[in-house]
Every structure is written in structure tokens, then in C-alpha cells.
Amino acid sequence: MDKEQIKKELIQHIIEYLNLSDYTTEDITDDMPLFGDSGLELDSIDSLELTVMLEREFGVKITNPTEGRKILVDVNSMADFIIANKEKADK
């Protein structure tokens, strides 16, 4: 699966898992911040939902909470994490 495809699927899962009914897939851009005062403005419970989503839908696990802060930045960073971990698993 290429990065574009992963990002497309990620956005669909983010909307579904977080019940972001006010958003469409077009509304969420690859570099839109997930947390903070701009972008999606998600909170700590959402970060747990996203962690579970990555594990269930993409088979990748965030084991270190500090690592999570760097991964759950935007759709781009999440896609990079998925690709890096898939590559590790394939080797």
C-alpha cells in the first residue's frame, strides 16, 4: 500500500473512530494538526482511540507514550509511522 492510499484510509478511520460527523474526508488535510488550538483540536481520550485504531486497522502499535507525541501530530506523521513499522515487520 503506498503512502497516499494509507493517508486516505487513515482519514476515513479517524472520522469513523472519533465520530467526527461534522467532517468529510475532504475537510481533513494531511498536515492539519490533530491536537492543539488549531486543526482538529483532539484531546487525550482521542489519542487513546487513535492508538487503538492504528493497532486494529494497520497492525502497528505505539508502545512508548513519548513516541506517541511525535507520531500523532498529523495524518502525514501517522502514515510515516505506519510505513516505517510495516517495513520493519516485512524485514
Place this chain on the structure above:
Amino acid sequence: MYIIKTSCISPQKTHDGSYANDIISYNGNKYNAIEPDYKGLIRPAQLRRMGKTIRMGIGAGLPILQDIERVDGIILASSEGGLEDCIKFLNQIVDYDEGSLTPTNFVQSTPNALAGNLALMSKCQAYNMTHVHRGGAMENALLDALLLFEEKKADLLLLGNVEEISDYNFNIETLAGQFKKEEVTSDALLNSQTPGTVCGEGSSMFLLSNNPDNALAEIMDVAQVSFPHKEDILDFIIGFLSRNLLSPEDIDTIIIGKNGDVRTDFWYDYVCDELFQSQNQYSFKNIVGEYPTSIAFATHFACELLAGKDAPEETIIREINAPKNILIYNHFKGEQHGVILIRK
């Protein structure tokens, strides 16, 4: 114990008080709640995570708490709480082999999640209790409040119920014969003469005080009995009235929980024929459906009658004069029977 404020979400437009002249008719055996627009009341980030039970309970409870500095406790009644989320959570445990589970379903999976949410949102760190005794939960919640007031442990309480239609309980109860197999309109429900009833949902909330100032109504007493014999129910009601120094003749209005189930509606006919032949008589389940804590809706309805509001035509079995002393008599599946005495 006095009711100062009340609020209600139900299968009728009770949330804005416009339902009496605009009753919604239903066909079939599910009466889903008409929910208000929660925007402005609940933050979008919280709202999108809320299951129906929490949403309805917050939607009914929070407006009551606005403008109130503090309450001395939050008491809820719910037979099953947010069952939809609970079942989702339990299914995830199986589906994902006890692996990572989503927190949202988990935090809403217990009946007391609503009372907790109301406490968090209103910053109430006082008494917090949820009663879950199926068809007796609301009566027990009221009894809890009566005792707190009597023991002078509270001056102001938020008390209410919540119940949702979940696929799980609806399917199980349908298999058990609780709901009608044939399609019946709400207009014909009470005279359907067939087994089963219709499933309802909703949340009624009350601000209760030990001070009569600005009260809508006074709840004089409440009682509940489980699995009575038919011959015992009259003694139960007469005893309940007499401990409040009343007789059936002192009651001018009875609100009954008739639900169109031919197997259990005889209780109401029996009580009304024997004790309340010439009083005002109202029903309510033909407009909101049956659920374990539906007596909470009857209490809300009683408050509206005592405030002088016209009863919807669909609820009037017999109307003679303006209600002043109301007895609510309700049972759940003919097993748990409850009475509430309420007056202006």
C-alpha cells in the same frame, strides 16, 4: 420534598414543552426519543463521544443545573444505563481477544456513567448515586432523596431517570414476548387487547428541594412492592394512602401506566374499578412507550397537570376537574409496582 424544576426528553416534544398540542403518533413497537439540538449545551468534542443515554441525560439534566450554584447530590435511576455502549465494549473484548479496547465505549458502559458525567460537568463533588433496580429504580431513587431530606443531609438535589432503546435489549425483550408482534398505532395501543407493549425511552430530570418556595409540586410519598398477589395490591395502595392520612376519596387524579399489554393491564383496571371510579384518569405510555423507569415521565406529566397545563387528548381517560392530589400507579411487567403521591 418539593419539585422546583423539571425537564424531559421523551418520544414527544417535551424538551421544549410544545408536545401537548402536537402529539406525535407512532406506528410499530419502537417509540424513539425526540432529542433537542445539544449544541450550546454540550461541547462538540464531548457530544461526539456520547452515547444516547448520556446525551439524553445530560440534555435533560444540565439545563436544570444552570443558574444553580450547587446541588447536594445527584441521584439517577436507570435499569440498564447505556446498554448500547456496554454491549459494544463487551463485544470488543471478544472480537479483539482482550487486546486494546477503545476508552469511549468503556467509560459509558456502566449505568452510573451519566451521574458521573453530570457531576463532572456541573463540578458537583457531593453525593452521587445511581439506582438500577429495574422497574423499581425510580421509586428507589425518590426514596433515597426523601431519606436524605429527612435526615437533613441535603437541601437541593438533582434526581432523574434515563433509559434508551438499544438493539440488544429490544431484541432480547422481543424474543421474550415483551413487545407487540403486530403493528399497532399509538392511538389504538391501549385498546389493542393483544399481548405485548411498545418500547420507549427518555430522560426526566427534577430539581428537588426541602423548601417549598417556588415549588411546582410536592412529592408527599413514594412506595414500591415486588411480585404482589392481585388481592394484595388494594391493601398496598390503601395502606400507602392511609400512612399519608388519606383515603382513595381524597385523591382526585390517578395517572396509570397502562401499556396495552392484555396480560398485565388488568392490574390498572382492577385498582381503578375498586378504588378510583370517579377520579380524573390519565395514561402516558401510549405517547412515550414502556420502559423500566417510565414512572419518571409520569411524575413530569403530573407536574405539568398541577401547573394547570392542558393534558394531551391522547392521555385523557376521564377528566372531571383540575388535578390537585395525584396518585401515580405504575408497574413494570406486572412484577414491580410503584406509587407516588404528588400534590400542588
